[in-house]
Amino acid sequence: MIQVKDLHKSFGKLEVLKGIDAEIKEKEVVCVIGPSGSGKSTFLRCLNLLEEVTSGEVYVDGESLTDPKIDINSIRSRVGMVFQHFNLFPHMTVLENITLGPRKIKGYTDAQAEAVALPLLEKVGLSDKARVYPESLSGGQKQRVAIARSLAMEPKVMLFDEPTSALDPELVGDVLQVMKDLASEGMTMVVVTHEMGFAKEVGDRVIFMDEGIVMEEGSPNQIFEDPQNSRTQSFLSKVL
Amino acid sequence: MEVFLNSEYIKPMPYLLEGLVYTLLITFAGLFFGFIIGAFTGLGRLSKNKFIYGLSSVYVEVIRGTPLLAQILFIYFGLSQLMDINMHKLVAAILAIALNAGAYIAEIVRGAVHSIDKGQMEAGRSIGLTKGQTMRYIIWPQAFKRMIPPLGNQFVISLKDTSLFSAIAVGEMVYKAKTYYATTFTPFETLTMVCVLYLLITIPTSIYLRRVERRLDV
Numbered sequence A: 001m002i003q004v005k006d007l008h009k010s011f012g013k014l015e016v017l018k019g020i021d022a023e024i025k026e027k028e029v030v031c032v033i034g035p036s037g038s039g040k041s042t043f044l045r046c047l048n049l050l051e052e053v054t055s056g057e058v059y060v061d062g063e064s065l066t067d068p069k070i071d072i073n074s075i076r077s078r079v080g081m082v083f084q085h086f087n088l089f090p091h092m093t094v095l096e097n098i099t100l101g102p103r104k105i106k107g108y109t110d111a112q113a114e115a116v117a118l119p120l121l122e123k124v125g126l127s128d129k130a131r132v133y134p135e136s137l138s139g140g141q142k143q144r145v146a147i148a149r150s151l152a153m154e155p156k157v158m159l160f161d162e163p164t165s166a167l168d169p170e171l172v173g174d175v176l177q178v179m180k181d182l183a184s185e186g187m188t189m190v191v192v193t194h195e196m197g198f199a200k201e202v203g204d205r206v207i208f209m210d211e212g213i214v215m216e217e218g219s220p221n222q223i224f225e226d227p228q229n230s231r232t233q234s235f236l237s238k239v240l
Numbered sequence B: 001m002e003v004f005l006n007s008e009y010i011k012p013m014p015y016l017l018e019g020l021v022y023t024l025l026i027t028f029a030g031l032f033f034g035f036i037i038g039a040f041t042g043l044g045r046l047s048k049n050k051f052i053y054g055l056s057s058v059y060v061e062v063i064r065g066t067p068l069l070a071q072i073l074f075i076y077f078g079l080s081q082l083m084d085i086n087m088h089k090l091v092a093a094i095l096a097i098a099l100n101a102g103a104y105i106a107e108i109v110r111g112a113v114h115s116i117d118k119g120q121m122e123a124g125r126s127i128g129l130t131k132g133q134t135m136r137y138i139i140w141p142q143a144f145k146r147m148i149p150p151l152g153n154q155f156v157i158s159l160k161d162t163s164l165f166s167a168i169a170v171g172e173m174v175y176k177a178k179t180y181y182a183t184t185f186t187p188f189e190t191l192t193m194v195c196v197l198y199l200l201i202t203i204p205t206s207i208y209l210r211r212v213e214r215r216l217d218v
Ligand SMILES: Nc1ncnc2c1ncn2[C@@H]1O[C@H](COP(=O)(O)OP(=O)(O)OP(=O)(O)O)[C@@H](O)[C@H]1O
Pocket: A011, A014, A016, A034, A035, A036, A037, A038, A039, A040, A041, A042, A043
């Protein structure tokens, strides 16, 4: 589904990603962990070209993102992204947030778009919130709307960048539950997270990043129970 | 009543109101075109394209760095000479307000669009909208709300600026007053009424804008 080959990314002189190789298979849930500033967000953002790749190659769904002829909007509509701070559109109702993509990109009528959106709202447990504006929602509800908004484009992969780290602890569970449901339905997911419990339980594979490279990767069991790299060990000893 | 109606304060009113019509016409028409200019150049100032950015910046800096009276004379006399035409005074006036206010509105637009959280553009792009679509459906509607108070402020400024057109004998309110008191020798009464008429527009506008601003704040 996603192949990354020798990915480098610099911001000016600062090299943030120093040659990343990774592969994410269909229906796989890959969790990316690592210390702050290690480049996890940057890596994720390169996967839908929110950041321009400096060098290396990224293939999504068989298409090369670094090919200058690529239709990036079409790729992006197949790769959903959920942000730490939700980024809902505050001037639109919950329903409008979700139907915007289908209406404007897929050319759906309002009725068609609602037929897509309403079941998604039900899936994230917010059927009663269709007509309200985001400002009246809690953080956890906002994030679930953001997930529904992404899903409305019927993406093949979902990218999550610390989807629960801006939430009050008691609201984290609902969002994680939605993500678990998605995983069990076979959605391909890349999740940058500090929720080690989620990574253990739901992740098929865990990637540990530090200083712009993949230090270690493996099954949750391997990484959490028997980490080989000393960096991984010291990171986990701090967070677990 | 009789005394009041015959007072030197009331007698110039028919002239002044006639002038006020021109004042308002020039202000509204000028700001209408000024907003179009300002929207394009404001976005131009946010463009990554160096040429568009440069052109917009030169325009904004030239207008903001020169006095309006010089701009008015330049447009009315200078452009007429250059293009060898007799520009209609009203056209010159509307053009001058449009070009002048356009530069200030450009800064208003730039500031408002810039103030919208970067995550909004990213969220729009990540569902597959183009830059233009994201601007149109997501950024602009939010930014426009934030433009309303400063645009109202610009309305008050441009309204007052129209008085400068008396320099090219456009029949707006101040010009009407000048021609009136030249024969009646009552500049005090006449100009008092000019100010009253201006204030009758500007004060309610300011109060209304403060209210809008407070509502947008929460
Ligand atoms: N747009 C940018 N311009 C310049 N530097 C940036 C930019 N975005 C990120 N960086 C830098 O790149 C490095 C990696 O950032 P990144 O956000 O990818 O880290 P992260 O692993 O996601 O950290 P966190 O856990 O804090 O979110 C940091 O040093 C950051 O300051």
